[in-house]
Amino acid sequence: MRIPVEWLNEIIDLSDKDVQELTSALSLSGTAVEGVEYPWDYLEGAVTGKIEKVIPHPNADKLVITEVNIGDKLLTVVTADLSVKPEEYVAVLPEGGRLWDLEIRKRNFRGVMSEGMFLSFEELRLEEKSTHILRFSEAVPLGKDVKDILKLNYPVIEVELTANRGDCLSMIGIARELRAIYKRPLKIPEINEVKGTDKPVEIRIEDEGCQRYTALVMKNVRVKESPLWLKRRLIAAGLRPLNNVVDITNYVLLETGHPVHAFDLAKIPNKKIVVRNASQGEKMTLLDGKVIELLDTDLLITDGETPLALAGIMGGANSGISEETTDVLLEVAVFDPVRIRKTARRLGISTDSSYRFERGIDAKDSLYVIKRLATLLQQLASAETASGIIDVGQSSEPGTIHLRKWFVDKVLGTVVPIKDVEEILLSLGFSLKESGDGWNVTPPSHRHDIEQEIDLVEEIGRIYGYDKIESELPRITPGGCSQSSEVKTIKRVKNTMTSLGYDEVITYSFINPDSITSLDKNLKYTLLEKSSFNRDECAKTLSPFWTS
Structure with missing residues (x-):
């Protein structure tokens, strides 16, 4: 899981902490940090500039000469982008800068020396293919680092999570961990309430492999390119931007840890969603174009007949979002982790969605997640809600665990103040109620790994800090030095046999x-069981070889 620090700071303000302190805090609390990366460190020396003058190239029709003000001096830059105009603010890589392994030097373009190059979003990996250079939408200070202006200089922390910590496979999940460590409030992203009660789509669950299915229809969706901030965060997190609708679904997955999906409603003519088992040998084409053959244990999202998606793993090619999409059906579902894992492994498919479903997701955040999707589609795709929320199925309630105070101290080997115990558990999302010699503790719905009292002690210990617990050498009480006569006899037999060449x-x-x-039918074996071992007979047989 890749954690862009700039994104993390939006959920929990840790701007006063450097990346080394954050990685140390995560590691000490049990979240292993694999490393820290700066995704745009291949770019050095890029600065902001303002085009002052544009003149035709005297020797090339497909080139123009520009004079660019970068604050402390004017540069002459030759470019093939004939659309550049004076007064535009651009990104310039002057002589001495670096782009990957390319060091920028003065270069002669058909008799005119160019003192640098303009950058495009393609060089910054913020577009698949750029047809023009990067222009800033508003005036920016001249001569400033482009990475600072575009917020490309933030580090990304990569963490390695164990299979039981699926709750940390999200920005909010990591922020919850840091809230417990630093005692700071979370700023959960805001959502708009969904109005309306119409349910234009019928949802039916026919297999227990789907516990809950939540849906919402959005109309008048404008499919277009995502804004810069969204593309930047997806790229830093390791995903490739496609279009605003698909990018929003990926963004919400990374933000909440709950996989989601968007269907083109026009490709579901009967306005029906049926979650069912696949038929043995049934085939479907996935979004990546791969044709798969299914077993009757695989779970499908269908329109009642035709498969629309392989549940929890990947959407189908015949229901995906395209530039012509105007109405969208949003899906937030809860699937059985074991079923998803078996299907994904058999087919050799691993996606961001299946990775999370296999480890268990929060079954109670479906309403928040679908409202978050709707909010971003309203903001970034000019979409409107066309229905009420359709919510079918229900999730199980977490059980209660009794935690004894004396047990916490006994296991950890130190006295943890009661106030600290309560504060740690509450900050991690547990609910507490005093009872007898401790508390009745209810785990939050996103913590599937908490099942026993010892699990709660581990949570307290890792947040309280194992470094606060004094180390003590184990006390080993020496035993007697004498050996039984049987042990002595066996050792003497072994020594005698080996001395004879055995x-x-x-x-x-x-x-x-x-x-x-069966290894060798001509070989005779004598099997001596311990019950038939006769020390006296053995000693008599071997007496010629040693003195008793």
Whole structure:
């Protein structure tokens, strides 16, 4: 999981903490940090500039000469972008700058020396293919680092999570961990309420592999390019931007940890969603163009007949978002982790969605997630809600665990103040109620890994800080030095046999004698069981070889 720090600071303000302190805090609390990366460190020396003059190139019709003010001096830059105009604010990489392994130097373009190059969003990996240079939409200070202006200089923390910590596969999940460590409030992204009660789409769950299915129809959706801030965050997190609708679904997945999907409603003519088992041998084409053959244990999202998506893993090619899409059906579902894992592994498909479903997702955040999707579509795609929220199925309630105060201290080997115990558990989202010698604790719906009292002690210990617990060497009470006569006899037998040229063979303890004899039918074995071992007879037999 890649954590862009700039995005993280929007959810929990840690702007006063440097990246080394954050990685240390995460590591000490049990979240292993694999490394820190600066995704745009391949770019050095790029600055903001203002085009002062544009003149035709005297020797090339497809080039123009510009004079660019970068604050402390004017540069002459030759470009093939004939659309550039005076007064535009641009990104310039002057002589001495670096782009990947390319060091920028003065270069002669058909008799005119160019003292740098303009940058496009393609060089910044913010577009697949750029046809023009990067222009800033408003005036910017001249001579400033482009990475500072575009917020490309923030680090990305990469964490390695164990299979039981699926709750940390999101920005909010990591922010929850840091809230417990630093005792700072979370700023959960705001959502708009969804008005309306119409339910133009019928939802039916026919298999228990789907616990809950939440849907919402959005109309008048404008599919277009995503804004810069959204593309920047997706790229830093390791995903490639496509269009605003698909990017929003990926953004919400990374933000909340709950996989979501968007269907083109026009491609579901009967306005029906049926979650069912696949038929044995049924085939479908996925979004990546791959044709797969299904088993009757695989779970499908269908329109009642035709598969629309392989549940929890990937959408189908015949229901995806395109530039012609105007109405969208949003899906927020909860699937059985075991079913998703078996299907994904059998087909050799691993996606961001399946990775999270396999580890268990929060089954109670569906309404928030779908409202978050709707809010971003309203803001970035001019969409409107065309229905009420359709919510089918329900999730199970987490159980209550009794936590004894004395048990916490016994296991951790130190006295943890009651106030700290309560504060830690509350900051991690647990609910508490005093009871007898401790508390009745209810885990939050996103913590599937908390099942026993010892799990709660581990949570307290890792946040309280194992470094606060004094180390103590284990006390080992020395035992008696004498050995039993049986042990002495066995050792003497072994020594005698090896001195006569025999080798001692240590075999598996549990093995069928017939398996041994089948190796060589002409070989005779004598199997001596411990119950038949006679120390006196053994001593008598070997007495010529040693003195008792």
